[in-house]
Amino acid sequence: MALQRLQIQHCRVFSSLINNQLHLRRNQSVLATPDENPRILITGGLGQLGTGLAKILREKYGKDNVIMSDILKPSKEVVEAGPYIFADILDFKCLQEMVVTYRIDWLIHFSALLSAVGEQNVPLAIRVNIEGLHNVMELAKQYRLRIFVPSTIGAFGPESPRNPTPNLTIQRPKTIYGVSKVHGELLGEYYHHKFGLDFRCLRFPGVISSDTNPGGGTTDYAVQIFHDALKTRQFQCYLKPDTRLPMMYITDALRSLCEFMALPPEALKQRTYNVTAMSFTPEEIVRSVQRHVPDLKVTYAPDSRQQIADSWPQVFDDSEARAEWNWKPQYDIDGMVDIMVDALRPKYQI
Numbered sequence: 001m002a003l004q005r006l007q008i009q010h011c012r013v014f015s016s017l018i019n020n021q022l023h024l025r026r027n028q029s030v031l032a033t034p035d036e037n038p039r040i041l042i043t044g045g046l047g048q049l050g051t052g053l054a055k056i057l058r059e060k061y062g063k064d065n066v067i068m069s070d071i072l073k074p075s076k077e078v079v080e081a082g083p084y085i086f087a088d089i090l091d092f093k094c095l096q097e098m099v100v101t102y103r104i105d106w107l108i109h110f111s112a113l114l115s116a117v118g119e120q121n122v123p124l125a126i127r128v129n130i131e132g133l134h135n136v137m138e139l140a141k142q143y144r145l146r147i148f149v150p151s152t153i154g155a156f157g158p159e160s161p162r163n164p165t166p167n168l169t170i171q172r173p174k175t176i177y178g179v180s181k182v183h184g185e186l187l188g189e190y191y192h193h194k195f196g197l198d199f200r201c202l203r204f205p206g207v208i209s210s211d212t213n214p215g216g217g218t219t220d221y222a223v224q225i226f227h228d229a230l231k232t233r234q235f236q237c238y239l240k241p242d243t244r245l246p247m248m249y250i251t252d253a254l255r256s257l258c259e260f261m262a263l264p265p266e267a268l269k270q271r272t273y274n275v276t277a278m279s280f281t282p283e284e285i286v287r288s289v290q291r292h293v294p295d296l297k298v299t300y301a302p303d304s305r306q307q308i309a310d311s312w313p314q315v316f317d318d319s320e321a322r323a324e325w326n327w328k329p330q331y332d333i334d335g336m337v338d339i340m341v342d343a344l345r346p347k348y349q350i
């Protein structure tokens, strides 16, 4: 099948003579963001969120209707699961070729450097998180795509109310990650008002999952604790024991995204919503994990991530998502810990 032959390929420059406006006119009728059977492109698809989302969307919309892209070498499992294409988010032509070739309707933009790694390489974070965003936003405008760009609790700063942090409040983040996310929120809303772009954005808290390694965030201690507890029964936490942060189990996070993306445009009163499920501190998750691993020993050695965490929301107010499109999480801290331990226990054979 032609589609299968295209699964792994380096993107070629489609044509130096492509006229974007001509494409826009030709494709307007066929790329009309259908709600029932959209063709979906996920950028940064091999990360923590993309891996799980592709499975859900492929079950719902069909394997060949969900195109994964990233700059990482894919595993055999990824290749066999459906179309995967190498695509650097900084390469506009490459992204454009994917959108045209696969007749994409929805673009889920996950390529990013997260908060802690972003602080280690600010120029790269600016390129990937801001220039990359400009590329996908422009593509979505030109080809009339429905576009999802995740934001984060990291889009707030110490001047924001931290307990709780409402949907609309002052945003003065102190990381390049947060600055790039506020830029994304504002640019998306601007494109929506100016050009009618169907831009959608959820601000996620720390997401906890078992099937991929997290990509260098400040909340990732809440994933690492499971691996260390099951493997060595010892865990060193880089945050202080009483650092409270909003969190969410991945099943809830991805369900919120799928429900939000499936809403008809007229059902949305706003374009950017807070979503969350729980808030806890390191000492609270330690107690919950100790229900399964009673001899777990924990030490605390705060590092530069403490300063980031101290500037972020402690409790996230997602009442507007709950009221306006019925968002409701299913996992609390103990429910999340039970499922994480069940999922990871076989890996460490205890």
Ligand SMILES: NC(=O)c1ccc[n+]([C@@H]2O[C@H](COP(=O)([O-])OP(=O)(O)OC[C@H]3O[C@@H](n4cnc5c(N)ncnc54)[C@H](O)[C@@H]3O)[C@@H](O)[C@H]2O)c1
Binding pocket: 043, 044, 045, 046, 047, 048, 049, 050, 069, 070, 071, 072, 087, 088, 089, 090, 109, 110, 111, 112, 113, 114, 128, 150, 151, 152, 153, 203, 204, 205, 206, 207, 208, 213, 214, 215, 216, 217, 219
């Ligand atoms: N995981 C969380 O806790 C969380 C919380 C809030 C928001 N988010 C947001 O969700 C999105 C996905 O997060 P994640 O946890 O899956 O991150 P991740 O770090 O696991 O994945 C990001 C992916 O982007 C890819 N990438 C990096 N540079 C790229 C480039 N030049 N071109 C193309 N791809 C590139 C990486 O290879 C990686 O697979 C991000 O925008 C992140 O800010 C995540």
Ligand SMILES: C[C@@H](O)[C@H](N)C(=O)O
Binding pocket: 114, 115, 116, 151, 152, 153, 154, 177, 204, 205, 206, 207, 216, 217, 218, 219, 220
């Ligand atoms: C919170 C979220 O954006 C990510 N997990 C980070 O800590 O950077």
